[in-house]
Amino acid sequence: MDPKDFKVDITNALMISGEGKVKDLFVLDGGRTSLYCEKSGKFFWIRLVTNGFLDKPYEDGYWPGGLYLNNDLIEINSKEEKSILKFLEGIKTPKSWYDNSFDLDGELTNHGILTEKHIQFLINFIRSPKYQELGVVTGRKGK
Numbered sequence: 001m002d003p004k005d006f007k008v009d010i011t012n013a014l015m016i017s018g019e020g021k022v023k024d025l026f027v028l029d030g031g032r033t034s035l036y037c038e039k040s041g042k043f044f045w046i047r048l049v050t051n052g053f054l055d056k057p058y059e060d061g062y063w064p065g066g067l068y069l070n071n072d073l074i075e076i077n078s079k080e081e082k083s084i085l086k087f088l089e090g091i092k093t094p095k096s097w098y099d100n101s102f103d104l105d106g107e108l109t110n111h112g113i114l115t116e117k118h119i120q121f122l123i124n125f126i127r128s129p130k131y132q133e134l135g136v137v138t139g140r141k142g143k
Contacts, residue, residue: 067081097110
């Protein structure tokens with residue numbers, strides 16, 4: 001997926017709540033996840049940083065605990081954050097990701113199941129006290 005194809009910006013973030021689809025998922029070292037998504041023909045990405053140094057942003061300004069819609073940092077406890085959470089709760093994983101099971105640490109799994117588990121991890125993180133704490137420490141107190 002080419003990031004320049006993702007056009008939803010923070011001003012219309014509220015339109016993404018509800019059911020949509022995962023198009024791709026990347027989990028990087030250091031706790032940064034990027035979900036490339038689609039809803040009603042609109043493409044966007046959700047990025048969340050779950051780890052990092054508290055005194056400075058990651059490369060390109062990605063703050064620890066930062067939730068981003070495309071490249072826009074979302075304020076904690078905002079309407080946009082709630083919209084993104086609702087979207088993540090209803091997101092659909094492509095059926096083909098459940099094909100081709102493989103063994104992972106003695107357990108049979110597939111990319112669909114792993115994606116579901118990772119999305120649930122992201123939802124739980126956004127609802128966690130640590131996420132709220134990181135928002136305060138990094139100056140994104142919210143409303």
